[in-house]
Amino acid sequence: MATSRVDSERVRASREMDKPMDTARIEQAIRMILEAIGEDPDREGLVDTPARVARMYEEIFAGLHRDPQEELSARFHVEHGEVVLVRDIPFYSMCEHHLLPFFGTAHVAYLPHGNVVTGLSKLARLVDVVAKKPQVQERMTNEIADALADALEAEGVLVVVDAEHLCMSMRGIRKPGSRTTTIAARGKYEDARLRQEILQLIRFGT
Numbered sequence: 001m002a003t004s005r006v007d008s009e010r011v012r013a014s015r016e017m018d019k020p021m022d023t024a025r026i027e028q029a030i031r032m033i034l035e036a037i038g039e040d041p042d043r044e045g046l047v048d049t050p051a052r053v054a055r056m057y058e059e060i061f062a063g064l065h066r067d068p069q070e071e072l073s074a075r076f077h078v079e080h081g082e083v084v085l086v087r088d089i090p091f092y093s094m095c096e097h098h099l100l101p102f103f104g105t106a107h108v109a110y111l112p113h114g115n116v117v118t119g120l121s122k123l124a125r126l127v128d129v130v131a132k133k134p135q136v137q138e139r140m141t142n143e144i145a146d147a148l149a150d151a152l153e154a155e156g157v158l159v160v161v162d163a164e165h166l167c168m169s170m171r172g173i174r175k176p177g178s179r180t181t182t183i184a185a186r187g188k189y190e191d192a193r194l195r196q197e198i199l200q201l202i203r204f205g206t
């Protein structure tokens with residue numbers, strides 16, 4: 001696959017997307033929230049909290065200005081005409097409605113095109129980049145599938161995400177333990193029969 005020029009254009013484009021986070025504004029905002037809830041932001045336990053939260057946001061929203069396809073830049077040829085599945089990839093994301101975590105596991109499968117595969121760890125990196133921003137589970141699932149389908153021109157892609165949302169557990173409807181499963185299928189795995197085999201593998205591993 002002739003990818004080097006396309007890849008370097010992509011890297012350049014995504015560098016342009018890179019915006020450092022405005023940590024000073026995050027700190028101001030957290031201080032305001034603490035004041036607004038009736039706390040004293042200057043008491044000992046809270047005095048460093050705005051800076052801590054700013055550092056934390058840099059980490060947990062690190063995927064915000066990144067191009068997911070860049071995570072799949074390692075590509076090589078392996079004679080393998082069957083599915084590649086990495087299952088039980090743990091992830092943490094943030095629900096965009098409440099800014100509370102949702103977290104669980106992602107299972108990522110693709111059927112290579114023209115024997116072009118990517119590194120196994122890159123599938124987990126892809127999940128992380130897509131998870132580390134304000135998200136909803138459906139979009140996260142679709143973004144993983146689209147990045148794989150586009151970057152590898154995979155014959156088929158199936159992504160299954162299973163998560164618990166703290167906005168449903170610790171507040172609101174308060175249903176701890178309830179889980180949400182979302183699926184995104186591309187190419188051959190849009191066919192329910194072909195998808196079934198992969199779902200079986202995800203469930204049982206064999």
Ligand SMILES: Nc1nc2c(ncn2[C@@H]2O[C@H](COP(=O)(O)OP(=O)(O)OP(=O)(O)O)[C@@H](O)[C@H]2O)c(=O)[nH]1
Nearest residue numbers: 095096097102135136137138165167168171172173
């Ligand atoms: N489809 C989808 N909904 C989500 C996700 N994360 C959170 N939500 C839902 O987003 C909805 C927001 O609903 P609103 O009525 O605007 O907000 P709310 O009053 O806080 O809703 P409750 O959570 O029901 O108290 C809730 O039903 C959440 O459960 C997600 O990843 N996907």
Ligand SMILES: [Zn+2]
Nearest residue numbers: 095097098167
């Ligand atoms: Zn939520």
